[in-house]
Amino acid sequence: MLKDKGCTVWIGDSSGGAIAGIAPTAQGIRVAGYDKVAEEEGAIIKNFDREGVFEVQPQGKFKEKMYLAKPIFDADVVINVPKLKTHSANIYTGAVKNVFGCIPGLRKAMYHKMAPDKEDFGEILADIHEAAKFDLHIMDGIISMQGEGPTAGTVYKSNKILISKDPLALDTIAVNMLGMMLDDIPVLSAAKKRNLGQYNPDEIEIVGDYNYIPHLEGFKLPKNFRSTKQKNNKSVIKVIDFFKTKPEINKKKCKQCNMCVESCPVKAIDVSTKKIDYNKCIECMCCHELCMHKAVELKKDNVIAGIIARLSV
Secondary structure (H helix, E strand, O other), X not given: OOHHHOOOOEEEEOOOOOOOOOXXXXXXXXXXXXHHHHHHXXXXXXXXXXXXXXXXXXXXXXXXXXXXXXXXXXXXXXXXOOEEEEEOOOEEEOHHHHHHHHOOOOHHHHHHHHOOOHHHHHHHHHHHHHHOOOOEEEEEEEEEEEEEOOOEEEEEOOOEEXXXXXXXXXXXXXXXXXXXXXXXXXXXXXXXXXXXXXXXXXXXXXXXXXXXXXXXXXXXXXXXXXXXXXXXXXXXXXXXXXXXXXXXXXXXXXXXXXXXXXXXXXXXXOOOOOOEOOOOOOOOOHHHHHOOOOOEEEEEOOHHHHHHHHHHO
């Protein structure tokens, strides 16, 4: 449809996996088939881990400068395409949560550490929505994930597509379809408080194949749904610290092409020594993604964590 209107279509993302210190975006795009679709349809892949960043200043609770993928700001129109799925920790992830993929590379781990509490993490998501421009949200719920997502869930054939200009309205209807209320999802609390969109189902107009909220019969929710147990956020931070990863240039492999220096959006790499100033480094992984000689390696601060990661591959 966009091609018919003369648009040049980009497909962009930055995958999760930052805590484990891997760079799965290119692999994710390939395995999911987006590279094939892009080739067939004449679209352009934008791997957010190699496209540079745009600096923004959050207006919410956390004042740390935020670096978002540059293509989000270069595009004339941005369409957010979340998947309908439940999440073992956050209960549900949808249109509001999906934009976390606009944070390139390893920096996602910093935000998880900064805001291990679900409501605080919601503040980070609200900051992204306020800083960037998302014109439309299209949720793919044709085949959704139920139960212990995002990695241990099972397939549920929902046969639904939800479309809205309002991310919170879309998520409100989606969680109602699953038999929950918006207040059951702590990660959406900040979006509600900061007026990111409409959250009252009675105020949301439903059009298309339905004029009511359809219920997905037999949809399995995560085991910790409505759990009253207090989560130990300190343990989350310890795990993140244990697997802390940073880029490091291997001098033996380096061919002095300076691609890493030129691609670094914050100029954190010394041109002569190739040392990285980690006080400047935002861990976006542009240097790692663009080095043709594989000289930029992702090193774990903890030796034991590195051994565990190699054994798990």
